[in-house]
Amino acid sequence: MSENKIIRVKDVMKKEFDVVNGLITVAEALRAMKHTETKTLLVDKRNSEDEFGMVLLSDIARKVLARDKSPDRVNIYEIMTKPVMTVDPEMDIRYCARMFDRFGLSRAPVIEDGLLIGIISFTDMVIKGILNSNNNTND
Numbered sequence: 332m333s334e335n336k337i338i339r340v341k342d343v344m345k346k347e348f349d350v351v352n353g354l355i356t357v358a359e360a361l362r363a364m365k366h367t368e369t370k371t372l373l374v375d376k377r378n379s380e381d382e383f384g385m386v387l388l389s390d391i392a393r394k395v396l397a398r399d400k401s402p403d404r405v406n407i408y409e410i411m412t413k414p415v416m417t418v419d420p421e422m423d424i425r426y427c428a429r430m431f432d433r434f435g436l437s438r439a440p441v442i443e444d445g446l447l448i449g450i451i452s453f454t455d456m457v458i459k460g461i462l463n464s465n466n467n468t469n470d
Contacts, residue, residue: 340427341420343459344441344449350375353384353408357395360386360407369450373440374411383440383447384413417442420449424456 345368351360353374360372367388374384386407394410395402418427418439431437431453438452 338424338460339420340418340422340424340441340451341449343424343455344420344451345369345455346449348373348440348447348450350447351386351407353377353406353411355407357391357402357405357407357410361391361402369438369452371438371450372407373447373450374407374413382414383417383442384408384411385415385438385440386411387438415440418451419443424460427451428453428456 345366347366348369348371349360349364349366350373351363355363364372370388372386374386376383384407390410390412391402394400395405416430416434416436416439418430418441420441420443427439431439438450440447441449441451
């Protein structure tokens with residue numbers, strides 16, 4: 332990365348993601364999932380006082396598949412992480428990567444003014460952040 336160019340979360344985050352209701356089953360959520368590349372289902376708030384939740388595909392593998400549970404009988408709320416750590420879209424990706432490392436995260440929702448606007452992962456930071464900034468400096 333260049334010394335002076337700050338790459339912000341909003342510059343590399345995925346803007347398309349799946350939001351589900353926590354009351355639906357895992358099977359329903361997977362059928363409705365349109366953005367499998369995010370490997371994540373974000374769980375919507377039940378009301379304005381609630382917090383967002385998150386289910387990774389790896390959560391489904393560990394908590395449903397590996398335990399031989401039926402995805403038609405397990406609700407999203409039973410396996411979600413809630414509350415989740417969120418990221419500000421203006422955050423420098425270097426700090427975002429440090430936060431992920433410190434707290435053992437692989438991805439996080441991006442929140443602006445209380446609304447979900449994206450999802451960020453290590454992959455986004457590395458491929459879109461480092462790789463693209465290095466390609467731009469070689470032009």
